[in-house]
Amino acid sequence: MIAVLSPDCSLRDKAEVVRLVEGYGLRVQVSETDEASLVAVIGQGGEAIAEVLRTHHAVREVRTDAPPYTLVAREQRPEGSRIRIDGFVIGGDEIVVMAGPCAVESRDGILAAARAVAAGGGRILRGGAFKPRTSPYSFQGLGEEGLELLAEARAETGLSVVTEVVATAEVPVVAELADVLQVGARNMQNFRLLSAVGEQPRPVLLKRGMMATIEELLLAAEYVVTAGNPRVMLCERGIRTYETATRNTLDIAAVPVLKERTHLPVIVDPSHAAGRREIVPALARAAIAAGADGLIVEVHPRPEEALSDGRQSLDPEGFVLLMEELRSMAAAIGRHVAPAPGAVVPDTPEPANSPAIRGSR
Ligand code: PEP
Ligand code: MN
Helix, strand or coil: CEEEECCCCCHHHHHHHHHHHHCCCCEEEEEECCCCEEEEEECCCHHHHHHHHHCCCCEEEEECCCCCCCCCEHHHCCCCCCEEECCEEECCCEEEEEEECCECCCHHHHHHHHHHHHHHCCCEEECECCCCCCCCCCCCCCCHHHHHHHHHHHHHHCCEEEEECCCHHHHHHHHHHCCEEEECHHHCCCHHHHHHHHCCCCCEEEECCCCCCHHHHHHHHHHHHHCCCCCEEEEECCECCCCCCCCCECCCCHHHHHHHHECCCEEECHHHHHCCHHHHHHHHHHHHHHCCCEEEEEECCCHHHCCCCHHHCECHHHHHHHHHHHHHHHHHCCCEECCCCCCCCCCCCCCCCCCCCHHHC
16 A cells, blocks of 8 residues: 655655554555655555545545555656666666576586676676475585685676575575575575575575466565565566476566566576577567566586586577677667676667666676
C-alpha cells in the first residue's frame, strides 16, 4: 500500500504520516518523485490503516492496489537503479557482460577463461566455486579453493567476480572474496539465504527459479532488499515449459515486464536457457534488443572438457564473435557494451542523441 502525499506538504506532515504508520507496527519507505512524496507501507496488514491515512489532510490518495513487492516496485525509483561496482555501473546505458565457465575447475582453467573473457571484452568473470548440482554424484565445485582462484584471476585481469552462494553459512566467505553474489535458480525461494545475502553489502545477482513467476521473482528480490541490501539485479535464465528443443524456455517477455514493474537492473543468461552453444548468440542479441542491462554467458577455454555445462559453453573464439555482435546490437538501440577493465574503449559508432555514460569508468 502506498500513501501519496501532496507535493507541497510540509516536513512535519510527512513525519506525522510516517509516525502514524509506524504506530501500527509497520515500516515505511519514503520516496520523492517530481509530482509527489510516496510513503510506502511495508509489512502485513497495512490495508487496515488505509481509512485512517485517507483522513490525514496531507494524504492525497491511498493506493491499496500497489504491488506486494513494495521496495523493488518501479514506482519507488522511476528512473531505475544503478549499481556501481568497481568503477562501472549496471543499470545505466552500458551493457555489462559477465562471462566465464560454469564452474571453477582448476587454476589453469580459470586463469585461461579469465584471460579469454578480458580479451573478448567482458567486464565480470563468472565461475561457480560452490555448485548446486542436480545429481549428488556430479562435480560439486572446489569450494573455498575456487573462491581463491577467482580472486587470483581478478588480480591478474582486473575483471570483477560473480560467483554463486548456495548456503547461508557460506555467505560471509563468498562475500569476502566475490564482488557480486549469485543466488541460483534452485535457491530463488530459499528465504533464509535471501535474507542472509540481504544482510551483507555486496550486490546480488538473483536468478529466476525455473518454475517461478515474475511476481515470485520480485518478491524474492524484496526479501533481499528488505533485509538491508538494495543492490539487487534480476536474472532471467529460462523457465521450464513443455518445450524440449531447448534446455529451458527463455522468457524474453520477462525483460520488458520486469523493466515495467521494478527499478532493479535486468540481466539475461542465454546459456542456461539455450542448453547448447549454437543458439546462445541469438538469444543474447534478443536479450539486448529487449532491453536487458547485461548478460551472463558461459565461456570455457575447452568446452568439450568442461566438468559441467560444456555443451552450452562458448569457446574463446565464439565469445569474441558474440561480443562483436553485441556491440553492434547495443549501438542499434543507443547503448554500448561496458569495455573490459583497462581496455581502450571499443570503436563503436556513437548513435545520435545517445546519453552515453562513458565517463562513469
Ligand atoms: C549457473 O549459473 O551455473 C547456474 C547453476 O545457473 P542456474 O541457477 O540459473 O541454473
Ligand atoms: Mn552452469
